Amino acid sequence: MSAAGAEPAAGAEPAALGGAAPLLTVRVDRKVYAKRGGKGGTEAVEAVSGLAFDLQAGEITCLIGPSGAGKTTTLRILLGLDRDFEGAVTPEPSRAGMAMVFQDPRLLPWRSIEQNVRLGLPRAERARDLDDLFTSLGLAPWRAHYPGALSLGMQRRVALARALALEPRILVLDEPFVSLDDAAAASLRALVVEAVARSGTSVLMVTHNVAEAIEIADRLLLVSPRPARLLASLPLDRPRPERDRAWADETRRSLAVRFPGIVAQ
Amino acid sequence: MALLARLFSLAVLLALWQGVSVYADTRTLPAPSAVLAFILREAQSGSLFFNVGVTLGRVAVSFVIAMSLGVLLGIALGRSRLADRLLDTPLLVVLNTPALVITVLAYVWLGLTETAAIVAVALNKLPNVAVIMREGARGLDPGLEEMAKTYRFDRRTWIAHVLLPQLQPFMVAAARSGISLAWKIVLVVELLGRPNGVGFAINYYFTLFDVTAVIGYSLVFMSVMLAIDALLLQPLDAHVRRWR
Numbered sequence: 001m002s003a004a005g006a007e008p009a010a011g012a013e014p015a016a017l018g019g020a021a022p023l024l025t026v027r028v029d030r031k032v033y034a035k036r037g038g039k040g041g042t043e044a045v046e047a048v049s050g051l052a053f054d055l056q057a058g059e060i061t062c063l064i065g066p067s068g069a070g071k072t073t074t075l076r077i078l079l080g081l082d083r084d085f086e087g088a089v090t091p092e093p094s095r096a097g098m099a100m101v102f103q104d105p106r107l108l109p110w111r112s113i114e115q116n117v118r119l120g121l122p123r124a125e126r127a128r129d130l131d132d133l134f135t136s137l138g139l140a141p142w143r144a145h146y147p148g149a150l151s152l153g154m155q156r157r158v159a160l161a162r163a164l165a166l167e168p169r170i171l172v173l174d175e176p177f178v179s180l181d182d183a184a185a186a187s188l189r190a191l192v193v194e195a196v197a198r199s200g201t202s203v204l205m206v207t208h209n210v211a212e213a214i215e216i217a218d219r220l221l222l223v224s225p226r227p228a229r230l231l232a233s234l235p236l237d238r239p240r241p242e243r244d245r246a247w248a249d250e251t252r253r254s255l256a257v258r259f260p261g262i263v264a265q
Numbered sequence: 266m267a268l269l270a271r272l273f274s275l276a277v278l279l280a281l282w283q284g285v286s287v288y289a290d291t292r293t294l295p296a297p298s299a300v301l302a303f304i305l306r307e308a309q310s311g312s313l314f315f316n317v318g319v320t321l322g323r324v325a326v327s328f329v330i331a332m333s334l335g336v337l338l339g340i341a342l343g344r345s346r347l348a349d350r351l352l353d354t355p356l357l358v359v360l361n362t363p364a365l366v367i368t369v370l371a372y373v374w375l376g377l378t379e380t381a382a383i384v385a386v387a388l389n390k391l392p393n394v395a396v397i398m399r400e401g402a403r404g405l406d407p408g409l410e411e412m413a414k415t416y417r418f419d420r421r422t423w424i425a426h427v428l429l430p431q432l433q434p435f436m437v438a439a440a441r442s443g444i445s446l447a448w449k450i451v452l453v454v455e456l457l458g459r460p461n462g463v464g465f466a467i468n469y470y471f472t473l474f475d476v477t478a479v480i481g482y483s484l485v486f487m488s489v490m491l492a493i494d495a496l497l498l499q500p501l502d503a504h505v506r507r508w509r
Contacts, residue, residue: 100415111426119416123419146508148509
């Protein structure tokens with residue numbers, strides 16, 4: 001990002017040359033929830049069973065699976081919010097340089113847009129110049145407003161701004177375009193792609209919208225219904241600007257044939 | 266408009282009072298004018314300001330003590346299941362002990378002292394504050410907790426921008442209900458064991474069967490407390506809710 005390009009991202013380490021070393025490696029062998037049943041009995045619900053992938057620098061990775069498959073559980077694990085699982089996340093989530101955009105934007109309703117973005121930064125960096133960031137996301141006129149004054153689409157932009165302000169190495173998005181109208185979703189999608197192109201941030205996006213994923217992903221990770229298991233890791237080689245309607249339809253059709261349970265015709 | 270309606274209802278009340286007092290025994294129901302005359306007399310002699318000041322001081326000190334301890338206790342109860350289990354019963358016991366009993370016991374155990382009076386008022390109010398704050402602390406948004414964790418909010422940031430804003434409406438509610446509770450109890454406490462204050466004055470004039478003075482003192486003190494609510498607590502409430 002241009003706002004403070006001179007500053008290294010928090011905790012930046014010299015990356016292995018050649019980009020071979022992944023930014024993040026996630027391996028969840030098993031994740032079981034103890035669901036409380038009636039009369040004090042507990043019932044074990046297996047949410048994830050064998051889900052491993054890594055994230056490469058500058059790549060947009062889309063994690064696709066049916067609703068309720070355990071995608072959000074996987075996100076919580078890789079963010080370090082849930083440590084009760086079998087497997088490993090390397091490096092340590094707090095040192096991986098991740099920033100998260102939650103599905104419900106999770107802004108502080110009692111703080112202004114500007115404060116919401118600044119509070120996401122470490123104390124020493126809060127006073128930084130963020131003009132370019134606000135302008136690039138179209139939020140400049142709203143800086144002094146409270147989140148309640150904004151539409152969901154605009155609130156997601158604020159959440160995106162808060163994440164991008166951290167200049168993360170990995171941007172994690174949980175269903176970022178769900179329940180937005182087409183125009184709002186398209187503009188937010190463009191903003192994500194643009195931000196990535198500008199800063200070289202790697203993106204992990206969780207979605208159940210296959211068309212959306214085909215439009216922007218460099219790689220698709222297909223996940224089975226609960227318990228979540230990795231079915232396939234599919235690179236999409238065509239450069240994003242060259243992806244037209246025909247190509248997208250064709251890709252989707254071939255996926256639907258190979259993974260009928262996950263990708264609808 | 267709202268103010269006008271309030272003033273109108275007040276005027277009707279006064280007129281009604283004046284009307285009834287004409288027919289009633291002036292010793293048991295003095296006219297508003299007589300009460301006003303008493304208030305002016307008492308103000309000129311200085312004892313009105315002294316007594317109201319002393320009582321206000323007690324309300325303020327016990328209010329601050331009860332609020333700060335009650336808020337901390339309530340947060341602990343709402344955040345920790347163990348604390349809640351351990352302290353719920355004692356809390357219920359204090360909550361259901363009559364104000365009079367707490368007051369009498371405070372005087373017996375601590376003597377007829379200023380400390381005992383303040384402890385009695387604070388102890389009467391504290392459980393209410395704690396119960397209200399417990400509700401607030403139980404209702405913290407888990408989504409914001411996760412957000413604060415992923416963005417690694419430091420403790421100070423978390424308290425100032427995540428915890429307190431969520432608790433503020435409860436604090437204001439506790440303060441508003443608490444201050445009216447405190448001033449009602451403080452009068453009883455003064456009546457039972459203090460040589461000054463509004464409660465003492467009311468008791469003194471009660472023994473003389475001077476109803477004019479009793480009504481005069483209670484009116485003045487009530488007005489002071491209403492003014493505190495209107496000029497201090499309500500604006501605070503509005504300030505806390507400004508983002509809505």
